[in-house]
Amino acid sequence: MLSFEGAASFPSEQPDRRSRPDDDNGGYAMAGELLGFIGIGRMGGPMASRLLDAGYSLCVYDKQPEATADLVARGARLARSAGEVASTAEIVLLSLPTPDIVKAVTLGENGVGVGNRVRTVIDLSTTGPGVATIVAKGLGERQITLIDSPVSGGITGAKAGTLAVMVSGPRDVYDAKVEPILKHFGKLFYTGDKPGLAQTAKLVNNLLAAAALVISSEGMAMGVKAGLDPKVLLDIINVSSGRNSATQDKFPRAVLPGTFDFGFATALSYKDVRLCLDEAEAMGIPMIMGAVVRQILALTQAKYGPDSDFTSIAKLSEEWAGVQIRG
DSSP states (O other): OOOOOSOSSOOSSOOOOEEEOOGGGTTOEEOSOEEEEEOOSTTHHHHHHHHHHTTOEEEEEOSSGGGGHHHHHTTOEEOSSHHHHHTTOSEEEEOOSSHHHHHHHHHSTTSGGGOSSOOEEEEOSOOOHHHHHHHHHHHHTTTOEEEEOOEESHHHHHHHTOEEEEEESOHHHIIIIIHHHHTTTEEEEEEESSTTHHHHHHHHHHHHHHHHHHHHHHHHHHHHHHTOOHHHHHHHHTTSTTOOHIIIIIIIIIITTSOOOSSOBHHHHHHHHHHHHHHHHHTTOOOHHHHHHHHHHHHHHHHHOTTSBGGGHHHHHHHHHTOOOOO
């Protein structure tokens, strides 16, 4: 388990909802409802910023304090640990990269579970249904409700508020507390009250997204090798039956320009596909094509590194075909 530094003791009372200086109010002006936000990364940062835009006050924490600088400059309170966030706000949102980190932040030492204020945790991470079930049970033993809410749409969607937001958890908590918050991130899809249902939906989506990128890379490499202009071929595909999320978005933005900077790490895509296949295997569902996608992602990660953009999948097809797919 990870250990979170700081915050040996936590405030016993909820602090005032304050965010900006005002000499007529003890040095601060009152702001909106106070929320906690843990994980101010490439996705978490834009989502937290949207909550500030919507009038909420925030208490934020990240293992890398510099990640919180912009939010703190806008009035967010900086906490010293996940536990301190959970002793400050009744509702805490998480946006974290891996299942192990989610378990550590929620159930580990100085994690959310030791907070004395939190009652609802909204997990925006992709963990898989197994981890969601474990976290829901562990938090439930501490009278904390987990709302499982992975998102899809990338950094662009996080900034624009156009994410697909999948949600599972108790319907009454969702209706009363969660829906008004999550609506600022995009379109909401309530999947049911069973922990992990939203995670299953997210894993299926991410498997299909990765599969589309793999097969589109192979097709585009073939077309270019035959002498087709890649932009013309892409235009044809995108008004024909072969169009998909890779040809409509990822290729125009990150492959044809040669930037390979769509904004989603290969390691994260590999993690999501692996989780999906592991869950399918546990359910007795064969995923033959999914296994191929997982292997392509493993090769991409081995060759270009875990921090490479997952559109680097196209580089493999380029190398194998001896061509470059460029506009």
